[in-house]
Every structure is written in structure tokens, then in C-alpha cells.
Amino acid sequence: MDALACLMTRRTATRLVEPGPTTEQLAVLLSAATTAPDHKMLRPWRFVVVRGDARSTLAGAIAAAAQAVGTLPEPVVRKAAGKATRSPALIAVVAARVESKVPVAEQDASAAAAAQNICLAAHALGLASAWKSVPLPDSAQVRAAFGLAEGEELVGWVELGTQAEAVPLPPRPAVPLDQVAAELAVDGALRPVVAAVPDQAAATAGAARPIGSASPGPVG
């Protein structure tokens, strides 16, 4: 798959099942993450892989955090904890801000780019991924599970595995470019760039093979 096809056909998995990434594939994903654009090469990110039985350890930390809230019904606690085990593996992306003239927003943008790199690299490897919010990310229990230092924040985690054939992906409508993009003209006006990229709708609505699946066919 060429780079543009990889970008245009990546989708967020609806349900992730085995097989998950191998250790070698995880190394590729983490290496791809470290190539994120990074102002002044601060490396304002780090990553925590969770897989196998360690997912239950993480689930325990989330459950403890949810119980500590004191007001959450048991099904809500269980649902939050279950997020740790719903995929074969996950990579948590930590915004590891450093003292610098580079604004924190730029450092966090680099961490977000690292997360996207993981999603794209997974797609290139034939894996499926889903970038998700971390449950109770500010709780002491979840912060401790990921070894967060003061000032560090969770950007999210990227769940990894194989897209379940039984749970189809929803279509992703093409975004009309005139709603989100403009071009600054010499006279200072902002004008539409182009109406649409000709193949965008086909590329994003699922004309490519399903993510994390060897079989060709529509995904929408």
C-alpha cells in the first residue's frame, strides 16, 4: 500500500480481536511513533505497551479508580475496567512535556502526531487500530499504572489487533473541503481551494480492503 492510500483508508476499528501485534510489529509501531514531527527534538512523548495478562492488571487499576469515585454504579465500573481488555494489545501515548521555549501545546501536538503514526503504521502492517480516550485518566490509580510523573498527561491509547469481520465499519462520509479549507488570495480574501479531491469519497468510504483483514471488499 502506498503512503497516500494508507492515510486515506485508515479507519478506526469497531471491534478488535486476535491476532494482535507481534513483538516485532510493536517495535515497528513504536519506531514509527518516534518519527513524529517534534519541534527542537524534545521527544515530548513516551509510550506504554499493555498486552496479555497485563491488561487485567490495568483493568484492576481502572476499576479501583472508578470505585474510588464513590458514586459510580457497578456496571459503570465494570464497563470502564473492561476497556483495558477489549483489544489484544494497546499502546498508551503519554505527553511527556519538558521545560522548553516550545509551548506545551506544540509538545502535545507532537504526542498526538505520534499516536496517529501508530495508527497509520498499524494499518500499513495490516493491523487494525482504534485511538481511544483513557478511562479516568486523571485518577491516581490510572496515572500510577502508566507511571505518569507530574506534568505528564495521557493523550489516549491506541488499541491494536484485527478488525472483527462480524462488526462492520460505519461509512466515513467525505468532508467537503470548502467547509474546512480556504486559500489566502493576494487581495487578502479567503477563497475556496478546490471543491473536492476526486477520489476522496471512494477512498474514505471503504473502497479499500477492510482494515486488518486480508480479504478485499467494502467496509462500509
Ligand SMILES: Cc1cc2nc3c(=O)[nH]c(=O)nc-3n(C[C@H](O)[C@H](O)[C@H](O)COP(=O)(O)O)c2cc1C
Ligand atoms: C484524542 C482522541 C480520543 C478519542 N477517543 C475516543 C473514544 O474514547 N471512543 C471512541 O469511540 N472514539 C474516540 N476517538 C475517535 C476515534 O479514534 C476515531 O477517530 C473516530 O471514531 C473516527 O473514525 P475514523 O478514524 O475511522 O474516521 C478519539 C479520537 C481522538 C483523536
